Amino acid sequence: MEKIIDENKQGETLVLDQKEGNKRKLFIESYGCAMNFSDSEIVASILATAGFNTTQNLEDADLVLVNTCSIRDKAEQTVRKRLEKYNAVKRDLNPKMKVGVLGCMAERLKTKFLEEEKIVDLVVGPDAYKDLPNLLAEVDEGRDAINVILSKEETYGDISPVRLNSNGVTAFVSITRGCDNMCTFCVVPFTRGRERSRDPQSIIEEMNDLWHRGFKEITLLGQNVDSYLWYGGGLKKDFDKASEFQKATAVTFSNLLELCAKTQPKMRIRFSTSNPQDLTLDVVETMAKYQNICNHIHLPVQSGSNRILKEMNRLHTREDYMGLIDNIRKIIPDCAISQDMIVGFPTETETDFQDTVSLMDYVKYNFGYMFTYSERPGTMAERKMKDDVPEEVKKRRLQDIVDLQREHSEIRTKEYLHTVVEVLIEKESKKSITQWSGRTPQNIVAVFPKEHYKVGDFVNVKVTDCTSATLIGEAIGLSMNN
Ligand code: SAH
Ligand code: F3S
DSSP states (O other), rough: OOOSGGGGTTTTOOOOOOOTTTOOOEEEOSSSSSSHHEEEEEEEEHHHHHEEEESSSSGGGSEEEEOOOSSSSHHHHHHHHHHHHHHHHHTTTTOOEEEEEEEEHHHHHHHHHHHHHHHHHOOOOOOOGGHHHHHHHHTTTTEEEEEEEOSOSSSSTOOEEEEESOSSSSEEOOOOOOOOOEEEEEEOHHHHHHHHHOOOHHHHHHHHHHHHHTOEEEEEEOOTTGEESSSSSBBGGGGSSHHHHHHTTTEEEEHHHHHHHHHHSSEEEEOOOOOOTTTTTTHHHHHOOTTOOOSSSOOOOOSSSSHHHHTOOOSSSSSHHHHHHHHHHHOOOTTTTEEEEEOOTTTTTEEEEEEEEHHHHHHHEEEEEEOOOOTTTEEEHHSSOOOOOHHHHHHHHHHHHHHHHHHHHHHHHHHHTEEEEEEEEEEEOSTTTTEEEEEEOOEEEEEEEOOOOTEEEEEEEEEEEEEEEEEEEEEEOOOOOO
């Protein structure tokens, strides 16, 4: 299964902020991780100052941008299919439209994109969006344009994003860019560059602005949030070279969390993603100290086998990970924990796979995202190892853990039966127009009859029933957080 934020959001562009006087129309859609969805909001904001408002209709668009994902081959194939669709629309309905590719595929394929896909006029990597107005000027003059330069600075800290696909209640706030971890299977360090952190001041300003516009929950985003470190700018790897003053006044991730939690004590705060090797207990203690930091940690482990973890360059063992889980549960007993897993990494044996199964049995995650290994060009695993687990074995292992996770999710959701949970209402339930849908602090979806409540309310909900992924209940009143 693909890791996506919300299936409904794929390809949708809801118009929230429109600037008067803007004449040109931008259709923008995003694939892949939350960071891509967040980056598209930054892009829409940059282009709003260059004369573009967003549209939901491909047929009307002057400019079509697709923010792409390279994490697995399947993600790239999805984008290729979309390009075919744009091609058909351009040919039959909208010959004036220009097409640009953003994000990780742009960075990975660079000029190859212009050669391989005739429909593409513009290729822009994740750190080059500020250059879009200049690049578009070139496209307007009939030339293809490309910028895939990666940056050493947090590039968009000063941009206030336009909120696309917004429910008006929850928003993403980027805090770091890039990743220095070099997991051997992962293309992200190549497509998003080295790790750098954003000025806490600008993070707080964005959070305050969201709060004043009625938003009730933010998710702090980074490939590896726990490695956040602000010391005045620059790459994380250059921290050693910082001055004594910079080192003494540096802001860590737990400092940042605390700052956010204190600045807006009624705003829910989430974060994603944590690499187990970088998650420190002071972060967990800060979570415990502030009621508005949600009790959920997305803690991808990828494999339960020590040998495979080593081959993946994940710098912890199975035992370290289990110890971390024990500590999290000691400090926050009701903390939800979710996973990402990869099956069929090169050389993975049945015994290695059974180690993954037994680790899942140990943790009993609340939910998770599971994938078959997809070899990515340029990564260490691709260069040094043979993709030797047969496709049908990968598929069978995936099915096994997907089934196991469903069982575990069911056990976990059942723990909430007959309890009262706090739900932040986000939208109407997909299944019924008479029900609201929202999430608990543990990130579990809950649905309940609308009554007089409204989107953005924090509501106490008595859980009367559940499926493996959803709590079903009825509201018993507004929570004290309103
Ligand atoms: N730190 C990132 C991880 C990005 S990739 C984050 O913010 O989520 C998300 C997940 O995709 C990883 O945790 C991993 O489980 C999966 N993944 C990454 N590369 C992969 C590959 N080559 N094949 C299959 N799954 C992969
Ligand atoms: Fe990828 Fe590992 Fe970073 S999964 S994003 S290299 S933490």
